[in-house]
Amino acid sequence: MRRRTRHLLAALAAGLMALPAAACAGTERTGADSFTVGVLLPSRILPRWEHADRPLIEKRVKELCPRCAVEYANADDDPARQRQQMTSMITKGVKVIVLDAADTRALRSSIRDAHRSGVPVVAYDRLAEGPVSGFVSFDGGQVGRLQGRALLTAMGDRARGGRIVMMNGDLGDPNAAWFRQGALSVLTGRVRIARSYDTPGWSTDNAHAAMAAAIAALGPRGIDGALAANDAIAAGVVSALKSAGVRRLPPVTGQDADLEAVQRIVKGEQTMTVYKPFRLEAAAAAEMAVALARGGRPGGAATTTVDSPTTRHIPARLLTPREVTAATVRQTLVKDGVYTVAQICTRAVRPACDRAGLDAGRP
Template sequence: MIRRPLDPLRRLRLAALGLAALLLAAAAGCGSVGPGTPPEGAIGLLLPEVKTARYETTDRPTFVHVVEERCPGCEVYYANADQNAATQQQQAESMLARGADVLVLDAVDTSAAVSIVREARRHDVPVIAYDRFIADVDIDYYVSFDSELIGYLQGVSLVTAVEEAVRERGPRADGRPPGILLVHGSPTDPNAAALAAGVDRALEGEDIEVLAEYDTPDWSPDMATDWVESQVARFGDRIDGVYAANDGIAGGAIAAMKAAGFHPVPPVTGQDGELAAAQRIISGDQYMTVFKATTEQARTAAELAVRVLRGESPRTTATIQGVPSLLLAPRAVGVDDVERVLVDGGVHTAEEICTPYYAAACADTGLAREGS
């Protein structure tokens, strides 16, 4: 039987900080102090890549907005490394040279990011690890979600879906157990390892065979597509489900299976609550996603950065490897949860999800555009 903790949600620790906001945003993406506002300091925000939609559409604008409201005298230096660790190193060094007082760092490569933290320490600049934990170096705070719990939620959902499919279909004639593919995230991201640990815990004791697994470089949907294509050619209809670490990878896996003629596509997991994932869930192509309130994560990090800049010692809700941490709660989202979690929660509108291509699927699930 699957081993589950008595209460998986007890592992959630909700960040308890208030919301706040950032400084005037310049056209280049950096805040600038308004006329007549005494300068208070500068906060550097370093994000890792643009392939995952949330970073530019949610994390960055929310962070900047919160700092603007919370600290009108603060300036924000912003940079996205486009998945290049060397570029992120240069961006961080540039921010430190310009006088950044706090760095909020979502590392491209957490091993390479150790040198960024050490350089910040040399300048007496506090570092807040954002989204990805940076081990073996003295960071000041960590803001993220419980990644192992996310993986566990994904794994439990996949087990449930595969078991339902087997009950409907009946056992295989050859007696083999159902088979799944595991398409993990980037091997340089510790969150991917934590997700995998959660999935392994969910699969423990289950009569499900892991046919093959893959660490997806840079979380690349294209590379996920290529790998799944090769596994479809290898295993064919033995594939009863796919663990995809995030929604981008899920999209790549689904594209590969649809191109190979799978209809319907076996259950596929995801993570991030992206718009495209919501549409795939409504249409039946993707089984579930895990929604992380990245807006709240960015707000929490911005508020924390402002308070650290001002020399305060904010209260935290957890300790990870000795680092004061704020961990937010994820939520599993299936087809019955899209409206309640993603639409009613203000993440996506029904109009955004129910484009003409998805109108029939939306009608079938009871999710309709206004006026339709």
């Protein structure tokens, strides 16, 4: 009887010892586990990286794992620096890395090093090459389709055979090709693509120079629309048109819902932007990273798979982007808390806000 009692007590003790591990299963557990999540972002050029993505990822990681830490670094558009940052994080013992690669090909060897070290990598916003364990982004094809449709709508009758300039993103960024393919699926056969340019670094200055060349070749009145891949490029397009003395600006698209772009939209200088709710993207990346760090799979954070040039069937989450025009600023960006009306409707923009129906006296 004593022996049986001892066996029962031993079994009970073993069961109790196993409870913390069982209780911590899944990404939503908030048990006693603790580890460090590495977050590597590519640049500071776009406001979103520092002001939205970074704090949102950190916040969601802490919600999922209160005792976890986040190690952060920004590459400042330097792939070599990002490789060093990644090596440093692996050496420090991070359990998982969320990576938005400054150069998706250049980081391939670093991703292999992380894989060999048992550190899974979640590709964030753009799909890096190498053995990544997960991918979180917005549907780039849909981004391009939204831009293409909005451009055709804004061009109206001029869309039939009208001449447009394609202002694509950085040739080294796989997202640029994704956006372009989506846009072309809408535009091909509907308009004439008079000029097409890639924009190194997604730079406003480079976009200005390219658009100035297009204006010189086609004439100030020879452009019926501009497909600008993002808001930084749109800024360069608009400034080049103004510098050329174009008073009635043709439709210009954008992406990322930068504050200055939203103000251009309200003023009628830019037709639309594509809003990507960064909170959803950051949350999905944090959930995927925490699940992988805990030794699991991406689980519910992944709803599909994608292929990269080096890796097939990568667990992925592709979120849905949204179009924003002057008529929908309030029910999208303001409603989601991205900006207040007061932030958008500064003194210089206030008359345009009044015309657009944005009451600067309201939040």
